[in-house]
Amino acid sequence: MIDPTLHNTEEILRLLQLEQLDTDRYRGQSHFMGSPNVFGGQVLGQSLHAAGVTVPGRRVHSLHSLFILPGNLKLPIEYEVERVRDGGSFSTRRVVATQEGKRIFVMSASFQQEEEGLSHQKPMPPTRDPDTLESSIVKWKQSASSGRRPFQPVPVDFRADHAGDIYDGHDGKPSKQVWTKSPLALPDDALTHETLFAYVSDYGFLWTSLQPHGIRMGDPRLQIASLDHTIWFHRPFRMDEWLLFAMDSPNASGGRGLCLAHVYNRKGELVATMAQEGLIRLREKRA
Known part of the structure; x- marks a missing residue:
């Protein structure tokens, strides 16, 4: 049993399963996360589901996406998949997410049949065992009563190996x-x-680019939004086993922040690499 006041794993798993409307056309719903806009990770996961069900027998190895417009929580999202190519080893799909006929998100994804090949990786950085760390979820719920930010249940546990949280x-x-x-x-x-x-x-990925500047979630001057998001999947993994997200931000300029992440399983195998650039615009308060 899980604590439903902390985790909504089953709800999110259902949310990521889409209703099929027609051949290569799907519809998804949204859920509230404390913002009037649709959570970017939701559209990302639903788009990957829409593309993945059209490529049986092959696993995604990369996806590249652009966030175009904020999504409206009150409206369903329609996903249309374009079968760009099915080759001998790779399949390419393009997904367009729309609301009321307007494109809010686009994604290109590539899938590959399983094969062996040369192998090397960037070593896993030193880190503490997750079983020795306190859950960030419990701390979020406790801090919500102070008015820092409203708490919403999440589908996974987070444990931060640094001073602060995710x-x-x-x-x-x-x-x-x-x-x-x-x-x-x-x-x-x-x-x-x-x-x-x-x-x-x-x-919390994009927030890495704010840390050197002492800006935190809830700052009234901050306008923050994902602009693009890329994931490369290197090796098989399970989300019900511990994964370490080692994140860093090599650059912030022009009102944008760039963040990178290498993701490792508990054995130290590099399972994925991510990159995201987002808007981190500071606006002066009006008198």
């Missing part, structure tokens, strides 16, 4: 390490793990 470290460095795992055992279906990964990958 949203803001306290040491001023443009980097952080966060362990993540589903509190529920998940089915063996690879697409389930990959879509949940995509959903979770948007949690």
Whole structure:
């Protein structure tokens, strides 16, 4: 049993399963996360699901996406998949997400049949065992009563191996390490793990670029939004086993912040790499 006041894993798994409207056309719903806009990770995960169900027998190895317009929580989202190509080893899909006929998100994804090949990786950085770390979820719920930010249940546990939590470290460095795992055992279906990964990958990622500037969530001057998001999947993984997100921000300029992440399993295998650029615009308060 999981605590429903902390985790909504089953709800999110259902949310990522889309209703099929027609051939290569799907519809998804949204859920409230404390903002009037649709959570970017939700659109990312639903788009990956829409593309993935059209490529049986092949696993996603990369996706590249652009956030175009904020999504409206009150409206369903329609996803249309274009089957760009099915080759001998790779398949390419393009997904367009719309609301009321307007494009809010586009994604290109590539899928590959399983094969062996040359292998090397960037080593896993030193980190503490997740079982020795306190859950960030419990701290979020406790801090919600102070008015810092409203608490909403999340589908996974987060444990930060740095001073602070997944949203803001306290040491001023443009980097952080966060362990993540589903509190529920998940089915063996690879697409389930990959879509949940995509959903979770948007949690607190962009905030890494704010840490050197002492800006935290809730700052009234801040306008923040994801602009693009890329994931490369290197090796199989499970979301119900601990994954370490080692994040850093190599640059911020022009009102944008760039963030990178290498994701490792508990054995130290590099399972994915992510990149995201987002708007981090500071606006002066009006008198």
